[in-house]
Amino acid sequence: MAEPLLEFxxxxxxxxxxxxxxxDLSFRIEAGEKVVLLGPNGAGKSTLLRLVNGLLQPTQGTIAWQGCMLTKELLRQRDFARRFRQDNVLLFQHPEAMLFNPTVREEIAYGPRQLGLPDGDQRVAxxxxxxxxxxxxxEAPFALSGGQKQKVALACLLVLDPSFLALDEPSASLDPATVGWLIDTLLESGRTVLVSTHNLSLAAELGERALILNGEGRLCYDGPLTAALQDLELLQAAGLAHRHRHRHGGQAHAHLHVHDWESS
Ligand SMILES: Nc1ncnc2c1ncn2[C@@H]1O[C@H](COP(=O)(O)OP(=O)(O)OP(=O)(O)O)[C@@H](O)[C@H]1O
Ligand SMILES: [Mg+2]
Structure with missing residues (x-):
């Protein structure tokens, strides 16, 4: 059997x-899969994506990328690091940290230039x-709006033509048209995608498989996304849905709510 693209x-x-x-997180992602990472605030979604991107190393256990153990030593090897940084990219939840060039043009051109890719100017355009x-x-990236910065950060990643894209809450600051474009662009591509979101109504459009982290450091679900989104007990147990009381016609009663799902 072929190696999975990524294995925890x-x-x-x-x-x-x-x-x-x-x-004790164990899961594998095959090439071409679109996986949605769900979990309440603080569950560890951003931390997990940093591990996937080689920015952090596990304190126990192993992470394999295309069958190679992602160790600090391997990530220090020039040839491997170069391929890995082009192929496995992460859009940060707060992309300001990624932007440091004087203009948007130079920002987007930076990665291709560092990697010596041909056609830098065409790629940027x-x-x-x-x-x-x-x-x-x-324009100077720092002077842009939050959503514009996120678009620049996304362009900096897509310009490398990576096969694997990790996106940390991309819908938090992008406008609906850009999120729609992103969904179309990603889902129609052969790229492997791991995307975290709190937006359960959008989650259904982002992928086919869900990984759900509960607030206690456990992977409490790994399976079809649509089944997870319909399982209110699971969502409540994972801290993603809320059981609250309110009144209808003077009668108080309690039921489960997934607010953005219900309002869509
Ligand atoms: N640099 C850091 N140093 C120490 N603890 C940190 C650091 N960054 C995050 N944490 C802790 O790690 C845990 C997981 O945080 P993480 O940012 O991965 O959660 P998240 O699921 O992405 O949350 P959110 O939905 O709010 O983005 C939290 O308890 C957080 O306080
Ligand atoms: Mg986060």
Whole structure:
């Protein structure tokens, strides 16, 4: 059997202050899968995506990328790091951290130039146009709006033509048209995608499989996304749905709510 693209095996992560985020996470992602990562605030979604992207290393267990153990030593090897940084990219939840060039043009061109990719200028022009950034190419990234910054950060990743894309809450600051474009662009591509979101109504459009982290550091679900979204007990147990009381016609009663799902 072919190696999975990504495999977590018994992964635990604790921050240097000793705080444990999760323990014993095991899952695999095959090439081409679109996987949605769900979990309440603080469950560890962003931490998991940083592990996937090699920015953090597990405190226990192993992470394999195309069958190679993602160790600090491997990530320090120039040839591997170069391929890995082009192929496995992460859109941060707060992308300001990624932007440091004086202009949007230089920002988007930075990765291709570092990697010595051909056609840098054409790549920049193409992705700037796709993301509606062409008129902003000479602007300073720091002076853009939050959503515009996120578009620039996304262009910086897509310009590398990665096979794997990790996206941390992309719908939080992008406008609906851009989120729609992103969904179409990603789902129609052969890329493998792992995307975290709190937006349960959008989740159904982002992928076919769900990984759900509960608030106690456990992967409490790995399976079809639509089945998970219909299982209110599961969503409540994972801290994603809320049981609250309210009144209808003077009668108080309680039921489960997944607010953005219900209002869509
Ligand atoms: N740099 C850090 N140092 C120490 N602890 C951290 C650090 N970053 C995050 N944490 C802790 O790790 C845990 C998981 O955080 P993480 O950001 O991965 O959660 P999340 O699921 O992405 O949450 P959200 O939905 O709010 O984005 C939290 O308890 C958080 O306080
Ligand atoms: Mg997060």
């Amino acid at each position: 095996n018994g992964v635990a992560y604790a921050w240097p202050d000793g705080r444990s985020v999760f323990a 193409r992705w700037a146009a796709e993301l509606g950034l062409s008129a902003l190419l000479d």
